[in-house]
Amino acid sequence: MIWKHELRLFLRERAAIPALLLLLALATASVVAGLAETARQRAVIARIQPVQAADVAALADGDNPGDAPYSTYHATWNAPNPLAFAALGQRDIAPYILRVRALGLEAQLYDGETFNPELALPGRFDFAFVLTYLLPMFVIVLLHDLRAREDEAGRSAALQAMSRNAGLLWFRRRAVRGLLLYAMILPPFLVGALVSRVPPGQIVAVSLLALLYLMFWLALATLVERLGWKSAANAGALVAGWLILTLILPTLANLAINSAVPVRQGLELALAHRQKVHAAWEIPRAETLNAFYRTNPRWSGASPPKGFDDKWYFAFHEVADESVAPAARAYQQGLLDRDRLTQRLGWFIPAIGLQARLHRMAETDLSAQLAYQDRIREFHSRLRQFYYGYLFSDRPFTRTDYPKAPKWGDGMGGLPPSR
Amino acid sequence: MKSASVPIDQATPAVHLRDVRVRRGERIILDSLTFSVGRGEIYALLGGNGAGKSTAIATILGFLPYAGGAVRVCGDDPARDGYRVRGHIAYLPENVALYEHLTAVENIAYFLAVAGQRRSPDAVMAALNSSGLQAEAHERRLVGFSKGMRQKVAIALAILREVPVFLLDEPTSGLDPSASSDFNALLLRLRNAGAAIVMVTHDLLGVVDCADRIGFLESGRIADEAVASGPDRFDLRELHARYGKRVLAA
Numbered sequence: 001m002i003w004k005h006e007l008r009l010f011l012r013e014r015a016a017i018p019a020l021l022l023l024l025a026l027a028t029a030s031v032v033a034g035l036a037e038t039a040r041q042r043a044v045i046a047r048i049q050p051v052q053a054a055d056v057a058a059l060a061d062g063d064n065p066g067d068a069p070y071s072t073y074h075a076t077w078n079a080p081n082p083l084a085f086a087a088l089g090q091r092d093i094a095p096y097i098l099r100v101r102a103l104g105l106e107a108q109l110y111d112g113e114t115f116n117p118e119l120a121l122p123g124r125f126d127f128a129f130v131l132t133y134l135l136p137m138f139v140i141v142l143l144h145d146l147r148a149r150e151d152e153a154g155r156s157a158a159l160q161a162m163s164r165n166a167g168l169l170w171f172r173r174r175a176v177r178g179l180l181l182y183a184m185i186l187p188p189f190l191v192g193a194l195v196s197r198v199p200p201g202q203i204v205a206v207s208l209l210a211l212l213y214l215m216f217w218l219a220l221a222t223l224v225e226r227l228g229w230k231s232a233a234n235a236g237a238l239v240a241g242w243l244i245l246t247l248i249l250p251t252l253a254n255l256a257i258n259s260a261v262p263v264r265q266g267l268e269l270a271l272a273h274r275q276k277v278h279a280a281w282e283i284p285r286a287e288t289l290n291a292f293y294r295t296n297p298r299w300s301g302a303s304p305p306k307g308f309d310d311k312w313y314f315a316f317h318e319v320a321d322e323s324v325a326p327a328a329r330a331y332q333q334g335l336l337d338r339d340r341l342t343q344r345l346g347w348f349i350p351a352i353g354l355q356a357r358l359h360r361m362a363e364t365d366l367s368a369q370l371a372y373q374d375r376i377r378e379f380h381s382r383l384r385q386f387y388y389g390y391l392f393s394d395r396p397f398t399r400t401d402y403p404k405a406p407k408w409g410d411g412m413g414g415l416p417p418s419r
Numbered sequence: 420m421k422s423a424s425v426p427i428d429q430a431t432p433a434v435h436l437r438d439v440r441v442r443r444g445e446r447i448i449l450d451s452l453t454f455s456v457g458r459g460e461i462y463a464l465l466g467g468n469g470a471g472k473s474t475a476i477a478t479i480l481g482f483l484p485y486a487g488g489a490v491r492v493c494g495d496d497p498a499r500d501g502y503r504v505r506g507h508i509a510y511l512p513e514n515v516a517l518y519e520h521l522t523a524v525e526n527i528a529y530f531l532a533v534a535g536q537r538r539s540p541d542a543v544m545a546a547l548n549s550s551g552l553q554a555e556a557h558e559r560r561l562v563g564f565s566k567g568m569r570q571k572v573a574i575a576l577a578i579l580r581e582v583p584v585f586l587l588d589e590p591t592s593g594l595d596p597s598a599s600s601d602f603n604a605l606l607l608r609l610r611n612a613g614a615a616i617v618m619v620t621h622d623l624l625g626v627v628d629c630a631d632r633i634g635f636l637e638s639g640r641i642a643d644e645a646v647a648s649g650p651d652r653f654d655l656r657e658l659h660a661r662y663g664k665r666v667l668a669a
Contacts, residue, residue, distance in 0.1 A: 002532040009529060012520040154516040161480055161510040162534040162580075164502050169533060 031192035034085035066310025069102035069387035089364025104317035110266030145231030263334030280316035299392035433615030438488035463626035466636030509577035567598035
């Protein structure tokens with residue numbers, strides 16, 4: 001009964017319904033935007049295969065077995081996880097499609113770093129953004145003066161005099177506001193999750209995370225309220241808390257992590273690889289081929305190159321890959337170290353913790369991106385071995401051989417584009 | 420009047436304070452404050468600013484601890500069980516602050532719910548009528564209500580709580596003479612129904628209309644007490660001569 005009265009009391013407040021509707025609209029818009037973006041990415045991935053087939057059809061038969069691996073691009077893609085609509089994470093700045101040739105991989109792998117750098121700072125407007133950054137603002141708007149306004153209106157004494165349990169009174173008021181905020185933000189996510197066929201376990205996990213995060217902000221508002229300040233001072237303190245917890249601390253933490261774990265840019269690896277490839281033209285062929293055969297003894301019996309030979313050309317591309325491999329591993333390890341530190345910070349800074357967990361579940365975080373690169377490396381290795389079978393055996397490669405080439409998704413963990 | 424939830428021993432004074440001492444830091448606010456109010460009695464506590472009126476109210480309600488003496492409301496000690504004591508009391512603060520965005524009826528329903536009580540719509544209407552609030556205002560939001568109208572809503576709420584003790588803080592301040600007179604008439608009806616009413620005020624002329632006894636509070640203690648009946652019945656002129664100037668000046 002009292003809950004009904006509390007609900008009416010709250011909903012009659014001037015700011016209550018507009019604030020709740022605004023939150024509902026923002027949550028809905030974020031889910032719609034997330035679903036549209038993941039649908040767009042799936043559509044782009046779906047278009048890749050016909051394009052790939054058209055490319056292959058346009059290639060002519062040739063006597064030179066090096067032409068096919070040189071000219072043929074093979075599509076790889078990282079299809080969005082069903083939960084990606086809620087937390088797009090790195091999917092807007094890291095490539096989710098990469099077409100690779102059997103040439104040196106490291107130069108191709110980091111082309112994507114230049115795709116959307118302008119999106120890196122503001123980030124996408126997705127459910128994770130609304131939950132992490134905007135929901136606390138609504139908590140502040142609706143709860144900063146929960147008690148202070150009663151003090152300022154002179155109702156506190158009467159309320160306390162009538163209430164059988166004043167603590168319960170304030171708890172009910174906080175609960176009504178908290179539950180309504182939760183009721184505004186969760187249904188759009190649930191609808192999006194059903195549309196996107198998110199597994200029930202993940203739906204429950206995200207719902208619980210959202211609830212925990214909301215409870216953190218409710219607790220913070222309660223803590224500030226206990227200081228007994230005026231409502232304006234409470235609002236100021238909570239907004240300052242929001243700035244510190246969602247913007248300043250994460251930014252400082254990011255700077256500290258970047259400083260503690262220096263990592264070269266991926267593009268530097270690509271440049272280093274290209275320099276190795278360019279330098280290889282000046283190195284005696286035997287030296288390059290010997291280095292190649294040490295890691296590919298299977299082809300060491302191949303006929304020696306005469307003049308320009310694709311064997312040598314592909315060999316120095318692979319040797320260039322090997323020469324930058326330690327730097328590539330260090331780069332990946334550095335990113336993983338940064339990611340690990342970020343995850344740890346998440347235990348102390350709720351905004352970071354929430355986003356890190358959402359992105360981890362949605363497979364849109366750094367580790368998911370690195371896992372995609374690992375799958376590309378594995379696929380690329382299979383491509384090389386496939387083409388080397390023609391190249392180092394001097395077997396002609398014809399149009400009928402194209403279908404035999406490895407395909408992305410054949411045991412690669414790449415999801416079919418129809419998903 | 421009857422208690423809604425807590426059985427009361429009728430022989431026990433409704434409100435009893437004996438040698439109550441309240442300090443704030445080094446300052447003594449109430450110093451051996453002693454008075455009792457029985458059922459069916461209106462006790463007016465008069466005093467100037469700083470005399471200790473508000474502190475006395477807060478102590479009776481259990482909001483302030485007392486350093487010495489004893490306070491009992493229907494036999495219960497507010498320092499030990501404030502919630503139980505407040506269950507015996509209908510408290511009307513000086514500025515009746517209700518929710519502007521609720522109607523009179525909704526305000527009453529809300530505050531009753533906070534107190535864990537529920538009354539039928541007919542009972543609510545009857546209480547509002549009894550308090551003198553016009554029928555057309557019952558379902559109106561409080562925005563635009565005068566102080567007197569708000570006071571009537573609060574009185575209706577107090578009536579509906581069906582508690583034995585009414586604690587009123589400057590109930591007629593800001594009311595026009597007619598509204599004050601109506602209010603005093605209502606208090607008399609409540610008293611006649613058996614309520615114990617403690618009224619803190621500095622409206623000497625107002626309390627003469629309705630109070631059975633008047634306690635003059637000075638520096639945290641009852642400096643003098645006057646009764647309305649019997650051989651020691653108070654005389655308004657004499658009261659005014661003794662205390663009026665000081666109280667009215669405050």
